[in-house]
Amino acid sequence: MEEIKDRREFKRLNKELRVEVRKFVYPVKSQRVIKTRCLNISPGGILLDMPEKFNVGDKVQLTLYVPGLNRYHPSFFKVFESSLNQSLVAVAEVVRIELKGGSYKVGIKFLNIYEDDWKALYNLLMRELRR
Numbered sequence: 001m002e003e004i005k006d007r008r009e010f011k012r013l014n015k016e017l018r019v020e021v022r023k024f025v026y027p028v029k030s031q032r033v034i035k036t037r038c039l040n041i042s043p044g045g046i047l048l049d050m051p052e053k054f055n056v057g058d059k060v061q062l063t064l065y066v067p068g069l070n071r072y073h074p075s076f077f078k079v080f081e082s083s084l085n086q087s088l089v090a091v092a093e094v095v096r097i098e099l100k101g102g103s104y105k106v107g108i109k110f111l112n113i114y115e116d117d118w119k120a121l122y123n124l125l126m127r128e129l130r131r
Contacts, residue, residue: 011042011129012040012041012042012047013040013041013042013125013128013129014039014040015038015040015041015128016037016038016039017037017038017041017064017065017066018035018037018038018064018065019035019036019037019038019046019048019062019063019064019065020033020034020035020036020062020063021033021034021036021048021050021060021061021062022034022060022061022062023054023058023059023060024058024059024060024061031061034050034051034052036048036049036050036051037049038064039105041064041125042125043110043118043121043122043125043126044109044110045092045095045107045108045109045110046062046064046092046107046108046110047105047106047107047108048105048106048108049103049104049105049106050103050104050105050106051103051104052104053097053099053104054094054097054104054106055094055097056094056095056096056097057093057094058093058094059091059092059093059094059111060091060092060093060094060108061089061090061091061092062089062090062091062092062108063087063088063089064087064088064089064090064121065086065087066086066087066088066121066124067086068086068124069086069087069088069117069120069121069124070086070120071124072119072120072121072123072124072127073116073117073119073120074116074119074120088113088114088117088118088120088121089113089114089117090110090111090112090113090117091110091111091112091113092108092109092110092111093108093109093111094106094107094108095107095108095109
């Protein structure tokens with residue numbers, strides 16, 4: 001039997017984070033904020049536990065609240081490392097959907113994140129994965 005390989009570029013970290021999702025729709029004023037939680041995350045994407053269905057290919061804006069993120073930031077944000085509401089914003093795309101236990105597990109691929117924020121996320125996740 002042929003072995004099935006994981007196609008993911010990065011390892012996942014099981015980490016529950018607070019997330020706000022906005023589906024890109026027009027007019028922009030009609031974009032709703034959906035508050036949810038992360039089930040796992042990597043530098044390349046995130047798995048969310050969503051109360052409603054999205055479609056593969058939907059573009060979204062994510063705000064991820066990552067305690068301690070600024071500690072790994074390459075810029076002046078390190079000064080604010082004690083803040084619990086440290087966050088980053090990403091433009092992303094829905095790549096997978098699965099209905100499980102009454103909610104949707106939505107796999108999302110990051111498309112665009114401010115480079116310093118991505119480096120901070122990468123460094124934080126790599127440190128956590130080494131533990």
